[in-house]
Structures are given as structure tokens and as C-alpha cells.
Amino acid sequence: MGLWLIFGSISAWHLLEGAILMHVAAWLLLPVYLHLHWVFPKPLRLPQKWLGYFFYAVCLLLAIAELFQIPPRGLYALGFLLAMAGSAVLLGVHFFRQPDQRRDLALVLTATLLVVIP
Amino acid sequence: MKKDLTNRWNVSELLLSLSVLFVLLFFTYGIFGYAPYIGFRFNPPDGKILAVYIQGKNEPTLKEGDVLVRVGANSLDDYHADNRLAFFKGVKPGDTINVVVNRNGTELAIPWVIPGFNQLEFNIRFFNIWWLAYIFWAVGFAAQLLLRPKNSTLRRLFIAAFT
Structure with missing residues (x-):
């Protein structure tokens, strides 16, 4: 998230490749965030392991495509929204399916709010 | 042998976080010093x-x-x-x-x-969200240094914070 934020901060100027790198970072965030929230605090069951690799590969291809400005202009925002919304949904799934992990989830939620609210 | 591998992994993790910090500093310079006023x-x-x-x-x-x-x-x-x-x-x-x-x-x-440089424009840039990038970096770095056991979930956590 750190790199995405700093690239996003300079992206409006279109300088230092900031806008392109922000798009690339958005596509890289998507599998990393979903994977993290899939396995944290306790892994959920993945029906097929190759699905995870496939998802990483698709996002990596989209990130590379962004370097050449191939995807539609605003598509990266969808990737970012999916990363955020998907993470929230996965945390909800953990909350309801893993009651023993709710304390850890409360910590994550508190940390997130501390960063997001300001 | 195992300890050697662990040490090497720690060094590469440290290099990763320092590289990310370098990128953050470079683009912070970009925001304040390179982008024209x-x-x-x-x-x-x-x-x-x-x-x-x-x-x-x-x-x-x-x-x-x-x-x-x-x-x-x-x-x-x-x-x-x-x-x-x-x-x-x-x-x-x-x-x-x-x-x-x-x-x-x-x-x-x-x-x-x-x-050229003017205080109002500088203030707008300064009081913005760029500093959140450093918060995320610090969270990732702290996780790298302090949290144990150092497993794949922890690594995903600091990669997520850095990216």
C-alpha cells in the first residue's frame, strides 16, 4: 500500500512514471491483499491450489500490460476496489467462520481504522 | 546451514524494505522538489x-x-x-x-x-496523503523486525504493507 500511495500522490503530474506505476501497483496489490486476507488469521480452504497461481498470473499480466498502457484507462481502479472490497469480505468470512480468531480480527480492524480515519 | 539460509533471507528482507524506503524517498522528492509549482x-x-x-x-x-x-x-x-x-x-x-x-x-x-515555489501550493502538497505511505512502510518494517514466527503469512503482511 505504501508504494501505491506514493505513486498515487505524484500521478496527477504524470511525472517520473508515477501514473503508470500507480496502475501497476494497483494490480499487484490485488492478489497480495486477497492472498493475505485468505490466509490470515487462519487459512481458509482453497478448492484448487492452481486457482491461486492463476489469479497471481492474471494480475501480473495486467500489471505488465499497464506498463504499455494497454488496459482501459480506469480499469486499475477496479483492481484496487476489488482488493479493498475483497479483503473486507474475506475478513467478514473469517469473522463468521472462525469465531476463535475474532480477537485477532478486531486488532486488524482497529489498525485499519487508525490508518484510514485520519 | 539452515542458519546461513535464515540469515541470508533476513538480509534480503532488509534489502527489500530499504529499497522500498528508497523509492518512497525518491518519489517524495518528486512531489516536493521535482514536480513544478x-x-x-x-x-x-x-x-x-x-x-x-x-x-x-x-x-x-x-x-x-x-x-x-x-x-x-x-x-x-x-x-x-x-x-x-x-x-x-x-x-x-x-x-x-x-x-x-x-x-x-x-x-x-x-x-x-x-x-515557481509558493507557500500555498507547498502547503497543499504537504498536507496530503503522501505520508501515509511511510506509515504503511513503518508497519511493514516493524512486522519484519518484531513479529515472530517469521512464516509466509508474516511475509505477505509486510509485502502487502510495502506494495
Whole structure:
């Protein structure tokens, strides 16, 4: 998230490749965030392991495509929204399916709010 | 042997976090030192001028609510079509750029003099979200240094914080 934020901060100027790198970072965030929230605090069951690799590969291809400005202009925002919304949904799934992990989830939620609210 | 591998992994993790910090510092310099101070701020999606920090000495001058049509040789559509096209790349204080805006349905050509560093524009840049990047970096770095056991979930956590 750190790199995405700093690239996003300079992206409006279109300088230092900031806008392109922000798009690339958005596509890289998507599998990393979903994977993290899939396995944290306790892994959920993945029906097929190759699905995870496939998802990483698709996002990596989209990130590379962004370097050449191939995807539609605003598509990266969808990737970012999916990363955020998907993470929230996965945390909800953990909350309801893993009651023993709710304390850890409360910590994550508190940390997130501390960063997001300001 | 196992300890050697662990040490190497720790060193590469440390290099990763230091590299990310270097990128953050480089782009922070980009925000404050490299991006020119143009004297106004516009909304990139629609080109609307949101604030004018330094009033031009001659009329016509830019006003809040104007909509950018063209800056120099590049139109707003060119800017939208190419994420590498910068309106103000390489301009220096005192340079005059021809800015065409739409004001209440009328196009106006405005010779805009780049003012250079000014406190208002600096403040807008400073009181923005760039510093959150360092918070995320610090969280990732702290996780790297302090949290144990160092497993794949922990590594995903600090990679997520860095990315």
C-alpha cells in the first residue's frame, strides 16, 4: 500500500512514471491483499491450489500490460476496489467462520481504522 | 546451514524494505522538489481548475471553475490518453505557457506565467496523503523486525504493507 500511495500522490503530474506505476501497483496489490486476507488469521480452504497461481498470473499480466498502457484507462481502479472490497469480505468470512480468531480480527480492524480515519 | 539460509533471507528482507524506503524517498522528492509549482491545481479527470494560488498579473487570468482544454501543445484528451504525457514537464519559474480554458462555454487563451515555489501550493502538497505511505512502510518494517514466527503469512503482511 505504501508504494501505491506514493505513486498515487505524484500521478496527477504524470511525472517520473508515477501514473503508470500507480496502475501497476494497483494490480499487484490485488492478489497480495486477497492472498493475505485468505490466509490470515487462519487459512481458509482453497478448492484448487492452481486457482491461486492463476489469479497471481492474471494480475501480473495486467500489471505488465499497464506498463504499455494497454488496459482501459480506469480499469486499475477496479483492481484496487476489488482488493479493498475483497479483503473486507474475506475478513467478514473469517469473522463468521472462525469465531476463535475474532480477537485477532478486531486488532486488524482497529489498525485499519487508525490508518484510514485520519 | 539452515542458519546461513535464515540469515541470508533476513538480509534480503532488509534489502527489500530499504529499497522500498528508497523509492518512497525518491518519489517524495518528486512531489516536493521535482514536480513544478505551477500556481494552480486542477482535477485531472475533468480538467476543472480547483484552486489558483498565485493570481496572474495580466488579464485574462486563470480562475477557479475554469476547465482546462489545452496546455501548450497538448489537449486534455492527449493528457488522458497518455499517462506519460506531462503538461508541465521541465517548465521553470518565469516560463510562459499558453493555457486554453473553457469559461462558461467560451474558450480563452491565457498566457500563464509559471510562478515557481509558493507557500500555498507547498502547503497543499504537504498536507496530503503522501505520508501515509511511510506509515504503511513503518508497519511493514516493524512486522519484519518484531513479529515472530517469521512464516509466509508474516511475509505477505509486510509485502502487502510495502506494495
